[in-house]
Amino acid sequence: MIEFENVSFSYEKDRPVLRDVSFRIETGEAVGLIGANGAGKSTVMKLLLGLLSGEGRIAVDGVEVRKENLREIRRKLGFVLQNSDNQMFMPTVCEDMMFGPLNYMVSREQAEKKVDEVLAQLGLTELKYRHNHRISGGEKRMAAIATILAMEPEAVLMDEPSSALDPCNRRLVINVIRSLPQTKLITSHDLDMIWDTCSRVILLSGGRVAADGPAREILRDRELLEKHRMELPLRFQS
């Protein structure tokens, strides 16, 4: 479903952020994109969403990420930002959730029906008419995920979905991610969360793919992780 072929990118000449990155994610896969700060994780996401453009070929369902295809690509990919405050800009949760569908010409009635469905699926029905500035951080993160699900994306991309959450809300988000049937690409430093939600891990280091394989192998490989400025998940550190 998602293809990266020899993708390179640099913000400044002679300081490449990504070098010759290639990977392929199949439909329905849950992939964790991990790496130390500055490894290029966010850049991969931005390139995939067409917010940046680099060299090489990036495609979603065979459709190349190019300016003329962005609307189609963005319809397929739902992106949950790290900072939910930046994702929620409408006055109420309901209006925020309807923002995407309405832009894709779904009627207001259908959009509201979808909003009800998604809120019920996530157990957030009581948030529907709440004002965005009046809900807690945990509720906001869940609502941000709901805004993306209301668009019925084929793949969900998440940037640090468990950051700044208390243990209870973190567990809630993990359970929601696990329940999603869509293809998932998740960047995070929370390797325990990646262990719980992803079957495959891509480790980025210095702008290159340092490892790509089953989460059960990579996340238990202390030597590999430490070599790339990472640590074993907390559950294996005893």
Added chain:
Amino acid sequence: MNKMEKALHELGEMDDLAARSSPIHDMSATAKLLTTIAYIVTVVSFDKYDLSGLIPLVLWPVLLFQLGGIPVRTCFYKLRIVLPLVMAVGLFNPIFDRAPLLFLGSVAVSGGVVSMLTLMLKGVLCLMASFLLMATTPIDCLCASLRTLRVPKTLVTLLLLTYRYVGVMTEELAIMTDAYHLRAPGQKGIHVSAWGSFLGQLLLRSMDRAQELYASMLLRGYHEHFHYAPVKPFTAKDAAYLAVCLGVFALLRFVPVAALLGGALVR
């Protein structure tokens, strides 16, 4: 809570006020918008010495405060920064215009004093009318109504996003102010030497956040066309409200009601 957080809280309170339900809140945004515009035009059109003509127009905001369940205190509290500026507009009139205009008993009142009071009253009434519109109409409905009135979509989107970005900038300012005060204990305000870097940082941070917000909009299919909240239908009740208000404003503008009433009482 620092000053910026308070400002942010107050912004949220305006949204809460607008989301309430009352006979005024439930009316079509278009009717309220047109009435407010008509009211402001009427107020502004009075001659600078026509203080008595303006006085009956005070009744309209009073009525809206009552019907909308909006506390008058809240209005004056929220307008506390702008009101003194508006009040200051005519302060120099008594100096430049000293010719007596009327006599209160044996006391001569100069044209400057009357025009100052008129200007002040005009300013206060216009601000109150704008506040009442914002306090009884959510910003999205207001923008939707502007679109139905054929105001260009770029202008309307600009208005809506400016309203949103005020919150974003205030949030950033609140974080920066907290960070500053935690490392400058006992200092009042921000030292003048830090103003430049403070403003520069604020601009950069706000731009970063604004860019991320815009990216979030683009990723959800935004394409220069904002889908506003559905416009409440313009009902017969709204038409009647608009007609009555316009009629009363026209009456108060062209018939010296206050002078006639005063004359009748004196007789």
